[in-house]
Structures are given as C-alpha cells and as structure tokens.
Amino acid sequence: MKTAEVLSIIAIGMSTVSLGWQIVSWRRSGALIRATVNQALVGHEGIWCTNVTARNLGRMAVSVTNWGYQLPGRKAGNIFMTRPLPISPTLPHRLEAGAEVSFYMETDAIQQVCKQKGLPYQRVRAWVDLGDGRRIKARRRGIGLK
The missing domain is CATH 2.60.40 (Immunoglobulin-like)
Structure with a gap:
C-alpha cells in the first residue's frame, strides 16, 4: 500500500469518528x-x-x-x-x-x-x-x- 492510500484511510476513519461525536454532542445540547x-x-x-x-x-x-x-x-x-x-x-x-x-x-x-x-x-x-x-x-x- 502506498503512503497516500494509508493516509486517506486514516483521514476517513477520523472523519467518521468526528461526525459521530458531533451528532452525540448535538443531541445532548438541550435539556434531555x-x-x-x-x-x-x-x-x-x-x-x-x-x-x-x-x-x-x-x-x-x-x-x-x-x-x-x-x-x-x-x-x-x-x-x-x-x-x-x-x-x-x-x-x-x-x-x-x-x-x-x-x-x-x-x-x-x-x-x-x-x-x-x-x-x-x-x-x-x-x-x-x-x-x-x-x-x-x-x-x-x-x-x-x-
């Protein structure tokens, strides 16, 4: 595997985790x-x-x-x-x-x-x-x- 492919896979993984965290934070931003x-x-x-x-x-x-x-x-x-x-x-x-x-x-x-x-x-x-x-x-x- 090339370095560019590895970096793009890592970036996709980090983006997915970030999106998940933002959804959780948004759902808990008001009164629950x-x-x-x-x-x-x-x-x-x-x-x-x-x-x-x-x-x-x-x-x-x-x-x-x-x-x-x-x-x-x-x-x-x-x-x-x-x-x-x-x-x-x-x-x-x-x-x-x-x-x-x-x-x-x-x-x-x-x-x-x-x-x-x-x-x-x-x-x-x-x-x-x-x-x-x-x-x-x-x-x-x-x-x-x-």
Whole structure:
C-alpha cells in the first residue's frame, strides 16, 4: 500500500469518528429529560408514596411545570396531585443540567382512583410536563408495585 492510500484511510476513519461525536454532542445540547417512577416510605408515620423523578441528562436547564399519571385507555384521563405533599417541590420547578427532582403522591390514592375506574394500577404511566411544551413519559408502566 502506498503512503497516500494509508493516509486517506486514516483521514476517513477520523472523519467518521468526528461526525459521530458531533451528532452525540448535538443531541445532548438541550435539556434531555428521563422520567422514572418508584416507591418511597415517607415521614415518621411511614406513608408509602409513589414518586415521579425527572432527571436532566442534557446540558441546558428546563422547568417542570406539571406532573402526574396517565391512566390506561384513550378516554381514562390523568391523575393529578391537587394538594401536593410537603416533601414535593412547588411548581414550576427549574431543573438544572445534571440535576433531578422527585414529586410524591400517596400510593393508596393512586390505587383508589384506579379501583374506582376499574383500571389496573400496573398500567398507569408517570409523566412530567416541561416549560418547552414537551410531555415526558416514563418508559416503564406502573407505580413501582407488582
């Protein structure tokens, strides 16, 4: 192989790596939010709560303007917290790059709403609304219980 051919192969490889890095950097340049749901034992009384956590994996801050749980079915609706628990931050909440925030709702309240509507709580999906108009849904359904 000639020197020119070797150099051109190296240049093509470096260009491909550079393009890949630029794509990754561009995708992470804004706010990249992930929503998850878990169970937590809260307070001295030991109240079981379901918490929705929003993590900002991006490079830019964004505001969380609302949160809740989407019930299964097209017309089933959502569950909102009208009286937030004291451990939940007030809305809107500014979520800085690399930070996370959790919002809490009593697990019994979610189960009760689902029971009244005849829907399984294992199929609800947590979500957070952002100040830029996006709604981010948790990938996993349910409230952290089996």
